Amino acid sequence: MFKKVLVVDDHDVVNEGVLRVLKSNNINNVVKAQYCDEAFLKIKNAALNNQPFDLLISDLSFKEDYKENKLKSGEDLVAAIKPEYPNLAVIIYSMEERLQKVRTLINTSGVNAYVCKGRKGAFELSIALTQVAKNKLYLSPQVQNALNKKNDLEIDDYDIELIKNLSLGLSQVEISTLFKTQNIAPSSLSSIEKRINKLKDIFKANNTIHLVSIVKDLGLI
Amino acid sequence: MFKKVLVVDDHDVVNEGVLRVLKSNNINNVVKAQYCDEAFLKIKNAALNNQPFDLLISDLSFKEDYKENKLKSGEDLVAAIKPEYPNLAVIIYSMEERLQKVRTLINTSGVNAYVCKGRKGAFELSIALTQVAKNKLYLSPQVQNALNKKNDLEIDDYDIELIKNLSLGLSQVEISTLFKTQNIAPSSLSSIEKRINKLKDIFKANNTIHLVSIVKDLGLI
DNA sequence: TATCCTAATACGGAAACCCGTAAAGTTTTA
DNA sequence: TAAAACTTTACGGGTTTCCGTATTAGGATA
Numbered sequence: 430m431f432k433k434v435l436v437v438d439d440h441d442v443v444n445e446g447v448l449r450v451l452k453s454n455n456i457n458n459v460v461k462a463q464y465c466d467e468a469f470l471k472i473k474n475a476a477l478n479n480q481p482f483d484l485l486i487s488d489l490s491f492k493e494d495y496k497e498n499k500l501k502s503g504e505d506l507v508a509a510i511k512p513e514y515p516n517l518a519v520i521i522y523s524m525e526e527r528l529q530k531v532r533t534l535i536n537t538s539g540v541n542a543y544v545c546k547g548r549k550g551a552f553e554l555s556i557a558l559t560q561v562a563k564n565k566l567y568l569s570p571q572v573q574n575a576l577n578k579k580n581d582l583e584i585d586d587y588d589i590e591l592i593k594n595l596s597l598g599l600s601q602v603e604i605s606t607l608f609k610t611q612n613i614a615p616s617s618l619s620s621i622e623k624r625i626n627k628l629k630d631i632f633k634a635n636n637t638i639h640l641v642s643i644v645k646d647l648g649l650i
Numbered sequence: 651m652f653k654k655v656l657v658v659d660d661h662d663v664v665n666e667g668v669l670r671v672l673k674s675n676n677i678n679n680v681v682k683a684q685y686c687d688e689a690f691l692k693i694k695n696a697a698l699n700n701q702p703f704d705l706l707i708s709d710l711s712f713k714e715d716y717k718e719n720k721l722k723s724g725e726d727l728v729a730a731i732k733p734e735y736p737n738l739a740v741i742i743y744s745m746e747e748r749l750q751k752v753r754t755l756i757n758t759s760g761v762n763a764y765v766c767k768g769r770k771g772a773f774e775l776s777i778a779l780t781q782v783a784k785n786k787l788y789l790s791p792q793v794q795n796a797l798n799k800k801n802d803l804e805i806d807d808y809d810i811e812l813i814k815n816l817s818l819g820l821s822q823v824e825i826s827t828l829f830k831t832q833n834i835a836p837s838s839l840s841s842i843e844k845r846i847n848k849l850k851d852i853f854k855a856n857n858t859i860h861l862v863s864i865v866k867d868l869g870l871i
Numbered sequence: 872t873a874t875c876c877t878a879a880t881a882c883g884g885a886a887a888c889c890c891g892t893a894a895a896g897t898t899t900t901a
Numbered sequence: 902t903a904a905a906a907c908t909t910t911a912c913g914g915g916t917t918t919c920c921g922t923a924t925t926a927g928g929a930t931a
Binding site: 439440441442443444445446447449450463492494546547548549550551552554595596597598599600634635636637638639641642645646 | 660661662663664665666667668670671684713715767768769770771772773775816817818819820821855856857858859860862863866867
Binding site: 600601602622623625626636637 | 916917918919920
């Protein structure tokens, strides 16, 4: 089982809760962080002092506040950490249930487990601990099929970004030029139209206002 | 200070965390619930057994699962409980930061404190405990100005109805004909256009999508 | 390399929306 | 009661969005 664990979540109450789960698994050497940059530094320092962490449990989304952070999300943190410390096991513990997100975290970032925050979060976190300790992958039931199917209905970060910009009041041409400057592809007006169309289809929206409204209600943006 | 507390949140990890906060305030008689209906029954039973709760700490949003629940949200729970047990203090502990929501909870549901989940959630929850114990109201800094009348803008029910219909995906002509059948005046397309224009002006929205998005964020619809 | 397939882009007409102005209808008030 | 002020409706022309179709680019396959 793991000896030294870093828990990263911006909500202190959640951090406390995760700590309890670890305690009940007889893991007592636990450090907390509320920012990704802070977590990054703690991992580096621990390694330098020859007392490295062997497990990282991190949230994905972090609310920004007065503190400037270079790493703004759990994805950023993992991307910064994993290449340097490939032996550090990583468990993601997040509200996010989009399969696409889970898939890329597992496949390209080398995350070892993905646990969804929910009614049984503590239980699943415990299982994840034991599985990952045995070098096995663990996924919460909600996202089990992240790896099997290529779910066409699945929406990705591009879609979210697109809808977010719509909700911010940008016109489709404005989004097109914005994407061009940000090197986000596809960026043509036509492609943006087409994508919006697809999304309206997926979410059964009558028009773009409706689409944005639905996606806001779902909490995706 | 409070003797017997019920904590209601669908995330078990959060429940654990809140429990720790209570412990550190020397409150040890704590019961947890993960569903609103469950919470409702526990409150009723406790009262019947002459061992009533004197504090309820509840989340607002609960994910639905296989269990059928009559009370689907923290608002529902409070609305069901408060009239019957007006002496039961209530602290809301939620991600939600929309002022309109906070306002109605405080003003019409008689909630005693509103704490936002966030980096300092534990800290603020502690303060809320002591304040509410002294019969004082507590609001997290993020929502402090929920009660300032300042936020009452120059918009009326007609505007809300209009924007709500937009968010439901109706086109402007559809809204026009709908208003005609409902005898809501003004109902001409031109007037509706004009009203939307005024609202875009008030809320500094670039276009109608933006308008709906802003008004949703404000919790007005 | 040639072929196939899919994703991205381009384009054009129709519909919806935007916006200013003008007319008609109501209410206020002098 | 008439003028003024405001609200509602009407209308026209410009812009954006919508939607189907056609073309192009790029990657996979054989």
